Amino acid sequence: MIIVFKKSATAGEIEHVTDKIKEVGLAVHLSQGEEITIVGAIGDETLLDGLPLEALPGVEKVMPILKPYKKVCKDMRPEGTVFDVDGVKIGGNKIQIIAGPCSVETVALLEDCAEKVKASGASILRGGAFKPRTSPYSFQGLGEEGLKMLKAAKEKTGMPIISELMDPRDLDLMCEYVDILQIGARNMQNFRLLLEVGKSKKPVLLKRGLSATIKELLMSAEYIASQGNTNIILCERGIRTFERATRNTLDISAVPVLKAETHLPVFIDPSHATGDWSLVEPLSKAAIAVGADGLMIEVHSDPENALCDGEQSLKPAKFDSLMNVLGNIATAVGRTI
Amino acid sequence: MIIVFKKSATAGEIEHVTDKIKEVGLAVHLSQGEEITIVGAIGDETLLDGLPLEALPGVEKVMPILKPYKKVCKDMRPEGTVFDVDGVKIGGNKIQIIAGPCSVETVALLEDCAEKVKASGASILRGGAFKPRTSPYSFQGLGEEGLKMLKAAKEKTGMPIISELMDPRDLDLMCEYVDILQIGARNMQNFRLLLEVGKSKKPVLLKRGLSATIKELLMSAEYIASQGNTNIILCERGIRTFERATRNTLDISAVPVLKAETHLPVFIDPSHATGDWSLVEPLSKAAIAVGADGLMIEVHSDPENALCDGEQSLKPAKFDSLMNVLGNIATAVGRTI
């Protein structure tokens, strides 16, 4: 931690601050310039947590130095995390594609979709059973009924399944049915939910919140990891900006930034990033080129009659031709799909 | 709902869309201009929910017209909602001040603080027992122990108390102890939590999410109201923008915008908006002048040793002098504190 003092800071004020730092057990380095005095608090910065240094008399500003995330930090596992979900390796050289409908609607639709996306090269099936909706009057998902349909589709196709968890009270139920728990953007800082998911040891896909910084995303992953679960996929899905031509703004730079900061695999969800199926194709290509470890794409056999997010769903034939191009781009950057 | 067609839209495409709209039971008004064709779908727009109109061939864009919130809409109760919490009237001409420490720490500190803020004119006591923290390694609050301290402080001072609810599993416990449930910014779209709080019928203070639009805030209030609970305070507490001179950017315009859109009372939390005690004073003045129905201010008897948010806490003496000025401004705008 670096503490910068105001020009007007008195010797007594500086001493008061250094005393506080020493009290919690950190070493103090004092740099007295002509214009300004700086104090470095060297050691475990978490000991300073809760100390309102910025409010102490004489202090101009406080700048943290160490990274507040430990278990998800790149240094902890420089070779990168690779984990296995029912035979699907996540985080390695092979890029994994999650595909399927926004929400589970009927057995027939789900199985049709699952077989088609599998044939095109997807390896994991998605489908929402509990849906977070902005309006209380919108379709909220089929609940356990939907989970059963997902399980049936898994039995038929052999694809592992992922579905969203919204409430700690549903955790045990979800764990019976799904292979990967999804934490949605709106729950990225639902800390109680993160702790429960950490304890469960199930693989997790953690979506970035609409206005979460990359650092905050890593801190939320740290919540899960702090309970012993590092089978975590980070998922960029667009952030909220002033631009409204797209529903959200895909922060494509998040992928290389995250790959440099953490050992966890990083996916992109181009469907929610834009809310527009016609943009899913170019953004998927960009995602593979930029170095994402996987994609999550909404595919629906009959988008016109989808119960939610029909606007952003690809039809299976579109998805199939997209997969071909993605394969070529993967080759161009030295990976496989 | 207005549907605007592309120049290139064919008669067949337009008919396909109007058929879809008629199918769900809405009337269709067709306006054919030289350059452009527009269709108005007149009636209950929620019937169109889930219909991916924007993805249908020929459609350029879709513009909703009706407000998606019904129960919290101004029209529903133009005179404004006023409700009573243990004798404290919220939403009327009298501005109510919630004050107290960020988190409950000890009985002595809490009671000292409670007595002082009451003497200065605060009417409700705040204090966190369950704390949402960005880092899993930060102080997470005292839990039930903290709730007991709040109750003791209430018994001593007669002030109703407010504390944050983070998890539906804590609802019954919280309801035993507190008078107003606070839903924090990070849980503004924790829809399951909103539904439970709606069912509980306890008064609620709902904070705006960091990147939530005013419309989304109203939709979250609608979740609570949809379960029969309209004893809701909306609280603006700063939004996330590019500016970093303050922790968040207080969206002061949200107050008059909300007062025009909804019958619910609107409060401002200047402490979280800025994260800096020296800005709490000017922003509190602005909040009263702009028409807020109340404030929530962090006050701590010993901020230097606070376990969290010491930087943004006022000392009781500062709070007291602030209350005097706020009283004068309230008079200037025709209200009382």
Add this chain to the structure above:
Amino acid sequence: MIIVFKKSATAGEIEHVTDKIKEVGLAVHLSQGEEITIVGAIGDETLLDGLPLEALPGVEKVMPILKPYKKVCKDMRPEGTVFDVDGVKIGGNKIQIIAGPCSVETVALLEDCAEKVKASGASILRGGAFKPRTSPYSFQGLGEEGLKMLKAAKEKTGMPIISELMDPRDLDLMCEYVDILQIGARNMQNFRLLLEVGKSKKPVLLKRGLSATIKELLMSAEYIASQGNTNIILCERGIRTFERATRNTLDISAVPVLKAETHLPVFIDPSHATGDWSLVEPLSKAAIAVGADGLMIEVHSDPENALCDGEQSLKPAKFDSLMNVLGNIATAVGRTI
């Protein structure tokens, strides 16, 4: 400047960096912790300008410490800048109100408006002759014809006038007619224009850019001040955020933050901040309460027929009643209007 090194930085890399710093003439303080090495470059940070420290091998991040603005910094004139424009004192205890139409249209309308706003207590008359418009097909202002009308209105009412300068080629012309040059939000970083205005020594009102940080606003003021002109008013007029309920988001906190950082007077423009006349009243009240040194408000005698910005213009009668309330709030915070 603080340079933080990567854990993996070698002794050679650290030495390479410290050599670079010493080369430009700064002293180096080295703090070697267990986990991390920090170097403080103590002295005139501008000497490091152009040195790509962040790109040097071994460097994790670089954190500037000193403020990059010197002439507009609070320390330079702690008592605050007060300057006189034709007898109107800007920056003192008395709050000054600039009012008038968005653009100058006719002599009759302008003089009618000028007389009315003066009677209500405004001290400076505004009116655009050169208008920055998003569309090349919108009304672009009357040019010199408009300036002549402004001068006529000044002669009739005695009010000093302010108008926007968009192009360095118009500077001499503008200086003949107006008392204060306005630099619009879109030109806040038109550095050539800032330099010219600095050389001209005319009082300037500098508007904050839509996405300019407070620090960038101060750096743009520094451009003007660097040429010897410190008769500068800073004007907050709303920033661009994700929220669309208002045209922009008024960053009310900018006022106390700026008052602490600079000696320059700070105004607020509530008309452009919201783009909605019904919000001008509450925001003006908030602006006075928060400590602004002045307001700039659009007033038009016949908004329905205004050539631009009719939506955000107050009618003279509304303006008059607003001025009464503002006077009461000013008294409540110890100032006059």
Add this chain to the structure above:
Amino acid sequence: MIIVFKKSATAGEIEHVTDKIKEVGLAVHLSQGEEITIVGAIGDETLLDGLPLEALPGVEKVMPILKPYKKVCKDMRPEGTVFDVDGVKIGGNKIQIIAGPCSVETVALLEDCAEKVKASGASILRGGAFKPRTSPYSFQGLGEEGLKMLKAAKEKTGMPIISELMDPRDLDLMCEYVDILQIGARNMQNFRLLLEVGKSKKPVLLKRGLSATIKELLMSAEYIASQGNTNIILCERGIRTFERATRNTLDISAVPVLKAETHLPVFIDPSHATGDWSLVEPLSKAAIAVGADGLMIEVHSDPENALCDGEQSLKPAKFDSLMNVLGNIATAVGRTI
């Protein structure tokens, strides 16, 4: 234009609005629903420009329908604009790479850089002679001296050159030396400059402003096109968001959105988008994959000693290996570099 009325609107208020619309010569379509009345103003919306419909009594909101840009609209030239700059075709199937140093410093450095980037496949040379800098105390460019160096480098390598224009007073000088005029992000809404550039008929690269919407970027291009110059390259270079892990947030979706809206070629500048050379490589790959027509990349032979932007400059060897991968990705998406 669609005008939505308040529930409370009277027949008289609705008539007043429709009269206003008819006055300017537009047809009126009235749709009266149970809850709401809507009026469509069918015809040339620009006739309504300046009419403050939103402020008229009874009006709830106003929604424009037609696109305000005409000359740069896709419909105007669906096959796309392709233009030639000294033998380099911009906008066709071949992707063009602009490369070179941030600012021109010495003849030797510039020519060394030019020869190397040309050998690697770049087709246009960049270099700043007039530099927009946040601080008045930073290096501002060599001015005409720099332009002469650019011309010398062009003579040696045959590469056309691009450099930034900041001031209408420099236009004639710039036109003598450079082949493409660059309008920087901070001048995207310097409307006078846009008009002059439009009149000059020189090819222009127009950068998106830090907080400009895609629609505003198109309107600024329309300013240039309105003067008869449609040899315009649009350049996405990162927008300002809350995220600070990168200097700006590259809005990669802007490419497909722009390609659908306009016939103009679209480039990406990955160097300014991130401010970090290590991110230039992945973002360049993404840019090619997403469908950009070209890139503008900063390359410097000796970034450690660059006078500006050394942090974001690639060394020639890095640039060379990047060009190889970009070639492969271009092939994968059916284009050439």
